[in-house]
Amino acid sequence: MRNGDLSEFLPKLGFPLTNAQKRSVGEIASDMINAEVPMTRLLSGDVGSGKTAVCAAAMYIAAENGFQSALMAPTEILAVQHFESLSPLFEKLGFRVSLLTGSTAAAQKKSIKAALASGGTDIVIGTHALITPDTEFSRLGLVVTDEQHRFGVSQRARLGGAGEITPHVLVMSATPIPRTLSLILYGELSASMLDELPPGRQKTDTFVVDESYRGRLNSFIRKQVAGGGQVYIVCPAVEDASPDENGDLISFAPDGSAEMQFDRPPLKSAVGYCEKLKNEVFPDLSVGLVHGKMKGKDKADIMRRFSEGEIDILVSTTVIEVGVNVPNASLMIVENAERFGLAQLHQLRGRVGRGKRKAYCVLVSDAKGEAVKKRLSVMRSTSDGYKIAEYDLELRGPGDYFPSGNGAARQHGSFGITVADxxxxxxxxxxxxxxxxxxxxxxxxxxxxxxxxxxxxxxxxxxxxx
Known part of the structure; x- marks a missing residue:
């Protein structure tokens, strides 16, 4: 790639970039234009710091140089959100954008894939549908994975190898997972950090409480709704005695000990708790439910109603962890917080505080183990995604750098080294x-x-x- 001129792109954004965004765009442009080897760069910044605008600049550079870009999101909700925000921008600039997800109609999928293979599409935004064997690109020059802690090592690598040439790779996350952070420290990934928020953003205050605070917590929920705000309540299970829908709940102590095997309070289920809130606790308020086992159109309808203010309290699983933008939401409550990873908790906290309202995050846990208390105290003490990830790295290890004999590469776990300093x-x-x-x-x-x-x-x- 030779052309890194953004003079036509920047005025079309409709807002000025922060200094951190300008710095990150400059670093990415330098990698794409001047580097002798393809870029592998992490773009890190808290929710609302402007990662999407920086990503759009990278895709514009690729398109201006005649290359395609692929943006892979972990959920359909997030993929649609990206498509709706980016397609008008790039269409004004004369580039063709497509959306490819699991819900895309078969005939439309066939048409989109044909356009990708022939060069008829400049930018494609999608989910895991982008890494199916029959998805081919004419000239893939940039691969972007958003909220990358939700993708496995092999999934990210598969999209990067989907074209005939080796593309530039940009991974975005508010919390780098341990393997990613360790690769930065070892030099495999460069890092751009969005360390400032756009004007008007406030820090979300975080509290850790146990079940004895339930009465006060319910009063606080009512106060938030009375003041015009909205509330998320995230549960670790869909139904009673069911595992989480993503299969990624922590069932062991983060330090590898057996502590949590004997310190696991009962799981609160989204379905059961929603019914209790609706019938017993807040019968006068609008309480909604969303989880990953619902049909796509039903999930979309619930999220639309919540976004438009028809629902006061939304009980959910981690399906809302990424891709949900409701500026009016002011309170996030996470039940059984001991069962979630730090990256998940940080992402869930990022669902609130996206507007002008003061925002709060309450982590509820009855677990008594010291490892759990130490881990949750990290969430209370910092909102810095890098510090959270460094703690995770020290605690869990960096994971496998290379696939094992069966092709698997773990996201975390010991690699025969101790990362302490x-x-x-x-x-x-x-x-x-x-x-x-x-x-x-x-x-x-x-x-x-x-x-x-x-x-x-x-x-x-x-x-x-x-």
Whole structure:
């Protein structure tokens, strides 16, 4: 790619970029235009910091240089939201945008995939439907994965390998998962950080309480609704005695011990709790329910009614973790908070505080274990996604860097190393960069041992060398 001029793009946005956005756009443009190897960059910033606008700038650069872009979101709700916000922008700029999800009609899917293969579509936004074997691209130049902690390692890699050339890769998340953060520290991923929010955004106050606060919590819910706000209540299970719909609840202590096996309060189910709130606690308020087992059109209808203010309290599972933009929502309550990962809790907290109202997040847990208390205290003490991810990295380990013999690569877990000193790790990375700069082939006697270790590490999967 040679052209990084954004003079036509920026006025079409309709708002000025923050300094952090300008810096990030500059870093991405430099990677795409000047780098000798394809970009692999993480764009990190809290919800509302403007990641989508930065992503749009990257897609514009790709399109201006004759390349296609693919934006993969983890849920259909988020994919549609991106499509609705980005397609008008790019159509004004003369580029063709398509939406491809599991709900897309068969005939339309066939047409969209044909356009991707022939070059008739410049930008495609979608879900896992983008990584099916029959989805081919004419000239894929940029792959973007949004809320990337919801994708597996292999899923992200599959989209990156969907074209004949190696595309630039941009991953976006408000909370980098441990494997991603460890790759940054080891130099595989560069990082751009949106460390400032647009004017008007406020910090969401976070509290950790137990069941003894239930009466006061219900009074606070009523106060928020009376003041014109709306409330999310997230439960870990759909129905009583059912597992969570995503299969990603924590069932063991984060430090690997068995502590949580003996400290697991009963799960609160979305269906049962919604009925209780509707019939016993808030019979005078509008209480709605949404979860991943509902049909797509039913979920969309509930979210539309909540967005338009018809529903005061929305009981849900983590289906609302990403992609829901309701500026009027002012309170997030997470039941059985001990059963959620830090990345999930951070994302759920990001569902509120998106407008001008003061926002609150309440994490409810009756778990007594020290590991749980320590983990939840992190959420109370910081709203910095990087600090949360660093804690997660220290606690859980970085995960597998390369696929194992069966092609699997874990998101987290021990890699035979202990990450305890981030400063030392960064220092090691700096020394490695100096070594490669002075001896790119690692051919000097003192570097040959390191070269042999690297070849042995990569030989487990030859594709990693490509």
């Amino acid at each position: 981030m400063g030392l790790l960064r220092e090691a990375m700096s020394e490695a960069e100096k070594t490669v700069a002075s001896d790119p082939s690692l051919s000097t006697p003192e570097n040959r041992i390191a070269a042999g270790k690297m070849r042995s590490l990569f030989s487990a999967d030859e594709r990693a060398m490509q």
